[in-house]
Amino acid sequence: MGRKLKEPSNLSDPEAEETSNHNETRAEKKKKKHRNKHKEEDQLGPKRKLEEIAPQEENSDSTKKKKKHKKSKEKKEQESENNEEPKRNGDMEESKSTDAVVLVTGKDANEAKYKPLDSFAESKLPSEILQCCENFQRPSPIQSRAWPFLLDGRDFIGIAKTGSGKTLAFGIPAINQVLNKRKGKFSRGRYPLCLVLAPTRELAQQISDVLFEAGKPCGVESVCLYGGTSKGPQISSLKSGVDIVIGTPGRLKDLIEMGLCCLNEVSFAVLDEADRMLDMGFEPEVRYILGQTCSARQMVMFSATWPLSVHQLAQEFMDPNPVKVVVGSEDLAANHDVMQIVEVLDDRSRDGRLVALLEKYHKSKGNRVLVFVLYKMEATRVENMLQRGGWKVCSIHGDKAQNQRTQALSLFKQGSCPLMIATDVAARGLDIPDVEVVINYSFPLTTEDYVHRIGRTGRAGKKGVAHTFFTHHNKGLAGELVNVLREAGQNVPSDLLKFGTHVKKKESKLYGAHFREISADAPKAKKITFADSDDED
Structure with a gap:
């Protein structure tokens, strides 16, 4: 039907249409009217068929108005459904706190209880925990997305640019977990409940400074363990009892092997800048340290990129379906400012x-x-x-x-x-x-x-x-x-x-853009055995 009723190409040209109108015969005008009628029917499509249920009312003016209103209403509803579909699926949406694009994946990640937070009060956390957030108007996009999952005990992967508030994104839930576990009872010599691993001394110290200030109103104590300095003060803090340990892999492993740092009660473990940590060759130390923590721990990873080595580490130490939140994009992009x-x-x-x-x-x-x-x-x-x-x-x-x-x-x-x-x-x-x-x-x-x-x-x-x-x-x-x-x-x-614009395909551990993540429910690989033709009789 589409081919028969197709308009001649010259009718799309105004000048050609004007010329043809002068030379049209009565028969040609009749054919044109017939074609236009069928063209209108094609454009209406399924909606026209729905309206033909009551053909006896076709000539009624009121019925025509109703039909027109119905078409407009159906069109608006269809457009509304199309616009809402991405949000319903949770594939990609605009964060309310900023215009950053947020990608959320993981089992049950888009349930109503994980709705992003528009304010700190929506977290329902005690005021002493939120005291460190007083200078901010509302949670940053990564905090808004991370807190509902972390406070619910979910394993979490966060990818966001530096300076996006990642430290408090995992720091506030860590402090909350300490308070829930301790239940206000503090004793000398207590073992840590939370662990944060960082690749460099400077980053470890920076995290420690943030968590120290955030934990002070709640009585949550932390210690920073890193190399290049005396172990004495660090050992003294561990013996006095701490709630959160922040450290670099090398020094932390040394203190564990010396029997001075016990992570058996750690139920909240964080790897910050996980990709950088593995790039620096700390994978054996990271695996060893995580192996010392509680088997029922909650695992959190923050990483600027998602290379194969980090993905494999997540598969080994996380739930099969961790929640993954990407604020912005995983693609390599520079700050436009x-x-x-x-x-x-x-x-x-x-x-x-x-x-x-x-x-x-x-x-x-x-x-x-x-x-x-x-x-x-x-x-x-x-x-x-x-x-x-x-x-x-x-x-x-x-x-x-x-x-x-x-x-x-x-x-x-x-x-x-x-x-x-x-x-x-x-x-x-x-x-x-x-x-x-x-x-x-x-x-x-x-x-x-x-x-x-x-x-x-x-x-x-x-x-x-x-x-x-x-x-x-x-x-x-x-x-x-x-x-x-x-x-x-x-x-x-x-x-x-002049050097060329060719980009080599990367498959090294430094780049994860070409690595395709495989979902947990993907079909298993099948082993194919090829018969050796030389052995056949």
């Missing part, structure tokens, strides 16, 4: 160009500038070079003692020394306020780390600048960098395009 400037130059030009940029951004304005390098020795060399040039500069890297690293970070945060050289130990997780400029003296080993580095600026709605040196040694990452720049609407230099 950061202006990205990329320069292609040779190695020998970098020192002079760095000094020129510091003259522009730092000397006269006194802006807080963070300079990233790739290796520890490079950090020392660049620091010494700048100091010889009369610049006041501090640095943070793995070869420095922990007290030196803590002091440098403190001076930089306070603004006493607003110029700091750092390796990637400062690229992720750290909350350093008011960094106006990031300079990548050396491009990192992965584009992922580049995104985290430049994310140190442009935080909390402020604008920032990221200036990056790109050399021929980095040409293998040119395609990925071009994609990041284009996604953020940034200028792509022609010199960078």
